[in-house]
Amino acid sequence: MSKFLGPIHFWLYRKIQLQEGLTDAIVAYGKENNWNVLSDSALADDVKPVEMPELDAVVDGANIHGWLQARIGSAEDRSARIVTAVLSEDASRIDGLKQAAKAFGQQNKAEVKDAEEAYQLLNDSLLDGMPCDNVNQLTEKSADRVCWTRVMDVHGGSYSALGKDDAVYYALREAMVSGILEGTGYTYSDKDGNCVIKKADVRLGMYAVDVMMEEHKNIHHMLLVVDKICCGILEGAAIDSDELRKIIDFIRKYGDRHHHGKEEKCLFPRMISDLGVVADNLITHGMLVEHDLGRDHIREAEEALNLYEQEPKTEHKLQLLTNLMGYANLLQRHIEKENNVVFTFANDRLDEAAKEEVNQQCRDFEKSPQAMITRELHLSFLKRMMEKYGISEDD
Numbered sequence: 001m002s003k004f005l006g007p008i009h010f011w012l013y014r015k016i017q018l019q020e021g022l023t024d025a026i027v028a029y030g031k032e033n034n035w036n037v038l039s040d041s042a043l044a045d046d047v048k049p050v051e052m053p054e055l056d057a058v059v060d061g062a063n064i065h066g067w068l069q070a071r072i073g074s075a076e077d078r079s080a081r082i083v084t085a086v087l088s089e090d091a092s093r094i095d096g097l098k099q100a101a102k103a104f105g106q107q108n109k110a111e112v113k114d115a116e117e118a119y120q121l122l123n124d125s126l127l128d129g130m131p132c133d134n135v136n137q138l139t140e141k142s143a144d145r146v147c148w149t150r151v152m153d154v155h156g157g158s159y160s161a162l163g164k165d166d167a168v169y170y171a172l173r174e175a176m177v178s179g180i181l182e183g184t185g186y187t188y189s190d191k192d193g194n195c196v197i198k199k200a201d202v203r204l205g206m207y208a209v210d211v212m213m214e215e216h217k218n219i220h221h222m223l224l225v226v227d228k229i230c231c232g233i234l235e236g237a238a239i240d241s242d243e244l245r246k247i248i249d250f251i252r253k254y255g256d257r258h259h260h261g262k263e264e265k266c267l268f269p270r271m272i273s274d275l276g277v278v279a280d281n282l283i284t285h286g287m288l289v290e291h292d293l294g295r296d297h298i299r300e301a302e303e304a305l306n307l308y309e310q311e312p313k314t315e316h317k318l319q320l321l322t323n324l325m326g327y328a329n330l331l332q333r334h335i336e337k338e339n340n341v342v343f344t345f346a347n348d349r350l351d352e353a354a355k356e357e358v359n360q361q362c363r364d365f366e367k368s369p370q371a372m373i374t375r376e377l378h379l380s381f382l383k384r385m386m387e388k389y390g391i392s393e394d395d
């Protein structure tokens with residue numbers, strides 16, 4: 001029979017073993033603490049410790065995949081029935097359940113050398129569907145921090161069959177993982193499906209700042225394109241209205257809505273509220289004023305382009321060039337101030353909890369459909385413009 005079994009089947013079976021082990025540990029903890037409901041005849045089969053023989057001794061060789069799926073379902077249903085019954089009898093037992101889950105995690109402690117290895121460990125330990133289900137989408141991956149979003153809930157069925165929400169499933173999982181990672185120097189958190197493993201007690205650079213600095217690089221490249229176009233027009237090239245309108249659209253949707261939007265909604269409010277008068281001056285009377293000046297330049301450039309199309313007079317061309325270059329020069333200085341002063345200030349002064357909240361807001365922003373479409377459309381347009389005007393990644 002074992003000739004049909006591959007590594008993925010053993011991999012899944014180990015996850016089922018861990019799930020059943022957690023349920024057994026919860027039952028044992030409940031019995032020690034005299035949780036009466038565990039003696040109910042309705043739970044008689046569920047409270048018995050589960051034996052997990054070697055996979056090749058029990059699997060249905062003719063239908064390995066189906067057998068494993070059914071086994072996952074029975075492990076999750078058993079866990080849901082016990083947890084639901086325990087909490088129905090006394091809702092305050094949630095702390096005891098978490099304690100049992102954490103202690104079980106401690107018994108299964110692992111050694112990991114960095115956050116990426118810890119993520120892999122969880123991937124190899126927790127039931128989360130088949131790899132092809134792509135239940136988790138990675139949003140950040142480095143040795144110090146790995147972040148992902150759970151885009152699908154594959155555990156809800158066991159709880160909804162009992163008329164319950166499965167939030168408790170994830171709370172117990174979080175407690176168990178904190179036990180597994182105890183002593184590794186890495187911590188795990190799960191806030192509504194936004195999960196983070198990060199190095200404990202270390203001040204990390206902000207994910208939100210990394211994202212925004214990458215956007216600065218893209219905007220800087222478009223400013224170089226604008227500069228080339230303006231020089232070309234001064235040297236006698238025709239005005240390509242269609243192309244300029246697409247560039248204005250890039251500036252408004254990628255540069256302003258997507259990039260300034262994150263600064264204005266996520267990072268800047270937190271800096272103003274947490275970092276006092278210096279941050280307030282820097283942002284309210286500096287960065288936000290410059291965002292508005294940039295919007296004015298773009299509106300006036302568009303008006304000049306409209307007028308030039310109606311009547312190609314030199315004065316309209318002059319207004320167009322003046323405002324496009326006014327914007328390009330303003331934004332270049334603005335980006336340098338943010339990279340060197342504002343973002344550094346945030347990284348150095350915000351506390352870790354504030355940083356993580358801003359990072360999370362930024363991750364939520366990035367995964368919205370509008371943000372995904374903006375990145376897709378406008379970054380491919382930027383690439384085409386860079387190729388056309390001979391701008392390289394290193395410029």
Ligand SMILES: [Fe+2]
Nearest residue numbers: 260263287338
């Ligand atoms: Fe800005």
Ligand SMILES: [Fe+2]
Nearest residue numbers: 259263335338
């Ligand atoms: Fe910026």
